[in-house]
Amino acid sequence: MPLQPPHVGLYVCGPTVYSDVHLGNVRSFLTFDVLVRWLRHLGYQVRYVRNITDVGHLVDDVDEGEDKIAKRARMERLEPMEIVQKYTNGFHDVMRLFNILPPSIEPTATGHLIEQIGMIGRILANGYAYEVNGSVYFDVPKYAEKHAYGELSGRKIEEQLANTRGTEGQDEKRSPLDFALWKKAEKGHLMHWPSPWGEGFPGWHLECSAMSTKYLGGTFDIHGGGMDLKFPHHECEIAQSTAADGHAPVRYWVHGNMLTVNGRKMAKSEGNGFTPEELITGNHKLLERGYSPMTVRFFMLQCHYASTLDFSNAALQAAEKGLQRLMAANDLLQRLKPSAAGEPFDVAALKAACHAAMNDDLNTPVLIAQLFDGARAINAAHAGKAVLSQADIDELKALFHDMLFTVLGLKAEDGAQAGDDLSDGLMDVLLGLRADAKNRKDFATSDMIRDKLAALGITVKDTKEGVTWERG
RNA sequence: GGUCGCGUGGCCGAGGGGUUAGGCACAGCUCUGCAAAAGCUGCUACUGCGGUUCGAAUCCGCACGCGACCUCCA
Numbered sequence: 257m258p259l260q261p262p263h264v265g266l267y268v269c270g271p272t273v274y275s276d277v278h279l280g281n282v283r284s285f286l287t288f289d290v291l292v293r294w295l296r297h298l299g300y301q302v303r304y305v306r307n308i309t310d311v312g313h314l315v316d317d318v319d320e321g322e323d324k325i326a327k328r329a330r331m332e333r334l335e336p337m338e339i340v341q342k343y344t345n346g347f348h349d350v351m352r353l354f355n356i357l358p359p360s361i362e363p364t365a366t367g368h369l370i371e372q373i374g375m376i377g378r379i380l381a382n383g384y385a386y387e388v389n390g391s392v393y394f395d396v397p398k399y400a401e402k403h404a405y406g407e408l409s410g411r412k413i414e415e416q417l418a419n420t421r422g423t424e425g426q427d428e429k430r431s432p433l434d435f436a437l438w439k440k441a442e443k444g445h446l447m448h449w450p451s452p453w454g455e456g457f458p459g460w461h462l463e464c465s466a467m468s469t470k471y472l473g474g475t476f477d478i479h480g481g482g483m484d485l486k487f488p489h490h491e492c493e494i495a496q497s498t499a500a501d502g503h504a505p506v507r508y509w510v511h512g513n514m515l516t517v518n519g520r521k522m523a524k525s526e527g528n529g530f531t532p533e534e535l536i537t538g539n540h541k542l543l544e545r546g547y548s549p550m551t552v553r554f555f556m557l558q559c560h561y562a563s564t565l566d567f568s569n570a571a572l573q574a575a576e577k578g579l580q581r582l583m584a585a586n587d588l589l590q591r592l593k594p595s596a597a598g599e600p601f602d603v604a605a606l607k608a609a610c611h612a613a614m615n616d617d618l619n620t621p622v623l624i625a626q627l628f629d630g631a632r633a634i635n636a637a638h639a640g641k642a643v644l645s646q647a648d649i650d651e652l653k654a655l656f657h658d659m660l661f662t663v664l665g666l667k668a669e670d671g672a673q674a675g676d677d678l679s680d681g682l683m684d685v686l687l688g689l690r691a692d693a694k695n696r697k698d699f700a701t702s703d704m705i706r707d708k709l710a711a712l713g714i715t716v717k718d719t720k721e722g723v724t725w726e727r728g
Numbered sequence: 729g730g731u732c733g734c735g736u737g738g739c740c741g742a743g744g745g746g747u748u749a750g751g752c753a754c755a756g757c758u759c760u761g762c763a764a765a766a767g768c769u770g771c772u773a774c775u776g777c778g779g780u781u782c783g784a785a786u787c788c789g790c791a792c793g794c795g796a797c798c799u800c801c802a
Contacts, residue, residue: 324801512802558750560742566740577752621741622749703761703762
């Protein structure tokens with residue numbers, strides 16, 4: 257139950273816009289897209305905040321090393337904000353491609369420096385941070401005296417201390433567990449802003465705390481992100497908000513799981529990922545061919561968000577066929593006539609099962625399984641083997657529309673493989689000749705035309721609705 | 729090394745003490761001049777070994793295998 261029904265506050269950690277959006281991001285944002293769609297379908301008014309990280313995310317570990325965006329800017333010889341704009345645009349394009357709805361608010365870290373500096377001030381005032389040499393660090397041991405640092409990720413502070421690796425080069429920190437709230441800008445640093453502690457830039461974890469507080473309040477309903485953000489990022493967010501404002505910021509944490517390839521996490525650092533473009537075009541050594549955005553979306557939704565999902569050509573192809581089947585059933589449903597013969601079918605029970613699946617921790621694979629049961633009933637009714645009244649059909653139409661398009665966010669993709677006007681025209685001529693031959697029962701000629709076209713990679717199908725063709 | 733999680737039929741993947749997940753593939757059938765496509769039907773699995781139980785894929789223990797986090801990634 258939300259804090260203030262019917263309003264729901266949802267914050268999701270958005271991308272750091274320093275390179276092309278990664279397929280793992282797509283899965284993560286897809287998960288929350290479906291969550292938002294479902295909540296809205298249930299009648300909640302969701303304020304969905306998803307940030308753009310455009311500063312403060314460092315390349316290396318433990319608050320040392322270069323800013324990711326600044327590094328990219330240097331590599332591409334661009335202004336940092338050009339990098340941010342370039343990859344933000346690309347990110348939006350990919351989101352649109354996969355039919356992922358935009359958030360209600362998409363704040364940037366650089367646009368909320370005042371809020372971040374204010375939050376650091378509150379943390380300092382409460383004694384949970386200290387300034388060293390123009391940088392401000394969060395005092396984790398101090399915080400851990402009164403609060404459960406590591407609770408979210410099930411970590412114990414002693415264990416962490418024991419496991420900490422070398423602390424060379426971070427003498428400014430009192431404890432290796434401490435993390436930066438504000439970093440002093442060294443000479444030559446491309447991105448820096450004035451602050452009470454001098455020129456510098458904000459720590460990565462801070463932006464989410466500051467912006468979620470600003471737009472959703474000190475405590476809000478749901479915070480989402482990838483599993484890999486659980487620690488330390490989200491742990492730090494909890495600590496920052498608690499240290500600044502005295503209470504935990506989030507009621508429910510939702511973490512999406514990773515994408516794997518051949519059993520290994522798909523990660524930028526592993527080099528085993530493909531970009532969304534490569535997945536669609538099939539232009540990657542791991543891909544036999546391309547898959548449409550909706551195929552990919554459906555493929556991802558056939559797995560629960562909290563489970564790892566393994567990419568393979570066979571699995572993608574299975575999803576593609578399954579999606580076609582479901583969409584074909586939905587098309588059939590639109591022109592289905594009532595059927596009074598055969599087995600009865602309980603549409604209300606199907607609807608209840610669909611809702612139950614989604615209410616059970618967003619179980620999209622079970623929802624999809626239910627829809628396949630509906631598809632079977634639709635086909636059976638079409639064949640006169642299942643009973644569906646006009647009222648049943650209307651209800652089923654509404655259910656399929658809601659689940660397929662509104663909630664799962666799928667959309668029809670034209671399978672039309674037709675090319676330019678010239679080839680369309682040529683095909684019309686050839687298929688017309690073939691139809692004439694068939695009418696004369698000159699099957700040798702009609703099959704010859706079909707076989708020659710097949711040799712060119714064009715498949716001709718005689719369906720009940722007429723002749724269709726597509727490029728293989 | 730520490731923490732956590734997983735191991736389901738040919739493949740992908742839900743579920744989670746007794747009852748069909750679902751999809752793909754495969755086989756048979758229907759429809760078709762023949763194909764293709766489509767539809768229908770069939771295909772009953774839970775890593776191994778112990779234990780708890782009337783009953784375990786599901787709970788507990790051990791073993792093996794795999795993965796994630798512990799350092800940037802959604």
